[in-house]
Amino acid sequence: MDTNLKKEIIMDHYLNPKNKITTDDSRYVKVNTNNESCIDNLNFYVLFNGDLIEDIKFDGEACAISTSSSSIMITNMIGKTIAEAEEYINNFEAMINEEKYNSDILNEANAYDDIYKQNNRKNCALLPYKGIKKAIAEYRK
Amino acid sequence: MNREDFPMLKQDIIYLDNSATTLKPDCVLNKMAEYYKEYGANAHRGDYDISYKVDLEYENVRDLVRDLINAKSKEEVVFTSGTTESLNMIVNGFFESLLEAGDEIILSTSEHASNILPWFRIARNNGCIIKYVNLDDNYYVTLENLKKVITPNTKVISLAHITNVIGDVRPIKEIAKFAHENNIFVVVDGAQSVPHMKVDVQDLDIDFLAFSAHKMLGPTGVGVLYGKKELLEHLEPTILGGGMNESFDNENAVILKSLPTRLEAGTPNIAGVIGFGAAIKYMNQIGYDRIIDRERYLRNYLIEKLVRIPHIDIINLESDSGIVAFNVNGIFSQDVAYYLNKYNVCVRAGNHCAKILKNAVGVTNSIRVSISFYNTESEIDDLVELLKNKDKIMKEML
Known part of the structure; x- marks a missing residue:
């Protein structure tokens, strides 16, 4: 993916994040996630329906990378089964950690494929995935 | 002043995080x-x-x-x-x-x-x-x-x-x-x-x-x-x-x-x-008085320039120390810090370990510049120049 296009995708999701809105609907599983090394602090609200992820919302304060990564993740993940979501998460994490991954299923999340060059921002990109994993674990409980 | 005593200053950095820790002579x-x-x-x-x-x-x-x-x-x-x-x-x-x-x-x-x-x-x-x-x-x-x-x-x-x-x-x-x-x-x-x-x-x-x-x-x-x-x-x-x-x-x-x-x-x-x-x-x-005078002078020097930039919100306009806390309107403080880092300017973003202050100030996070006597006018000029253009920050912060 071209560098300018990557920047465009990230900025677009940062400035117009999908579903960045709070909810007090008790059907949603609510989790908080933050980075120990920086000041990102986000809440994720996930609506499960059986095996399906029906909706995700988020709110809180975070940098451009964390916010856009949350927005892209949400865009990609709504409507997936938990198993599909987990496959997507594994691939995203593998990409960030410079391991082998399948770029076909990541769509716009491929915009972070060279974030490893800025080591201190890897955790920003991963933050929403930390959140969704927590929510899945909570739901399974 | 006294910059030659600090080996860290031989590097190409502008160090403005002196409240976190100072450099060593x-x-x-x-x-x-x-x-x-x-x-x-x-x-x-x-x-x-x-x-x-x-x-x-x-x-x-x-x-x-x-x-x-x-x-x-x-x-x-x-x-x-x-x-x-x-x-x-x-x-x-x-x-x-x-x-x-x-x-x-x-x-x-x-x-x-x-x-x-x-x-x-x-x-x-x-x-x-x-x-x-x-x-x-x-x-x-x-x-x-x-x-x-x-x-x-x-x-x-x-x-x-x-x-x-x-x-x-x-x-x-x-x-x-x-x-x-x-x-x-x-x-x-x-x-x-x-x-x-x-x-x-x-x-x-x-x-x-x-x-x-x-x-x-x-x-x-x-x-x-x-x-x-x-x-x-x-x-x-x-x-x-x-x-x-x-x-x-x-x-x-x-x-x-x-x-x-x-x-x-x-x-x-x-x-x-x-x-x-x-x-x-x-x-x-060096003398405490000289250190204090220099730090206050440099702080005022920075403040005078920052107040002229419309998209900068200064949190502590008045202060007796070398600390200036501010935000670039509409941009998360950490993104600004990352942007400045690309130009080797070291500042701190965050709540600065004062997590309950946000209730009083109404701002959760900010950029903190903390000046020491070994900083210079030209370093502050460089910082201000980098902050002047909001579009540039937006474009380069990623």
Whole structure:
């Protein structure tokens, strides 16, 4: 993916994040996630329906990378089964950690494929995935 | 000024995070190397020449610190690992056994975590009540506001002398006078004040003071706990071990050494303390007044330029220190810090360990520029130039 296009995708999701809105609907599983090394602090609200992820919302304060990564993740993940979501998460994490991954299923999340060059921002990109994993674990409980 | 003394400044960086830690001059680094290379024995042994030399050097720094803060005697100067450890020792060693259920502890919302969390625990364990003095419109602590939260149950007031986000100097002398008239102890977190102003513990008449060497050109891992001798006598060592006991025949017959050794268990950070001594001497040579003048001048220089940029929101327009906290309107502080980092400008983004301040200021996070005397006008010009164009920040922050 071209560098300018990557920047465009990230900025677009940062400035117009999908579903960045709070909810007090008790059907949603609510989790908080933050980075120990920086000041990102986000809440994720996930609506499960059986095996399906029906909706995700988020709110809180975070940098451009964390916010856009949350927005892209949400865009990609709504409507997936938990198993599909987990496959997507594994691939995203593998990409960030410079391991082998399948770029076909990541769509716009491929915009972070060279974030490893800025080591201190890897955790920003991963933050929403930390959140969704927590929510899945909570739901399974 | 004095830039040539700082090896870090030979790198291509603009270092504006001096409230986190300052850079170290050669004289400090050389002094520490001298200890390891020329008389690297343990302290308080004294059975052979180089070991005796260690004691001389180590205790000489205690004299320097005593003079620096004008303590009555060197017994009132305890070396610790830093402000955090000093504050924990004060809370856990002195106040833990003193405070009872219903006793009130006064703090402010702009305290650093190390002057909040130890008190939280003691409040939980002993059933004490934490109260916060209201900040005024400039987020300052005033004696007037402090008086409003004092009750007959108030036992201790613990405040930073200068806060690490706003940078205001608290009226500690007036506070201590009022507190003592009402039998209230006064603890002062001097982490940001001792490096930037003359702190005289007798003149202020404070009971305890904590500060760190690394924020005043010294090495990391060294700090000071000052306490009035009659109070330190009642401070239970929170760490026990070698060097601080005189004898121990059995569990009921442990005799501790006198002050301050009793409070310095284990082999101390000898190289660090000796390096700290070199830092104090260096600062004395330059002169505190010159350091303060220079830092305030540079702060005003920066403020005058920042106020002219419409998309910059300055949080602490007024301040007595070298700290400027601000935000670029509409951009998350950490993104601005990352952007500046691309130009080798080192600033801090975040809540600066003052997590409950946000309720008072209404801003969770900010960029903090903290200036030292070795910074220059041209460094500040470069910073301002980088901040002038918001589109450029937006474009390059990723």
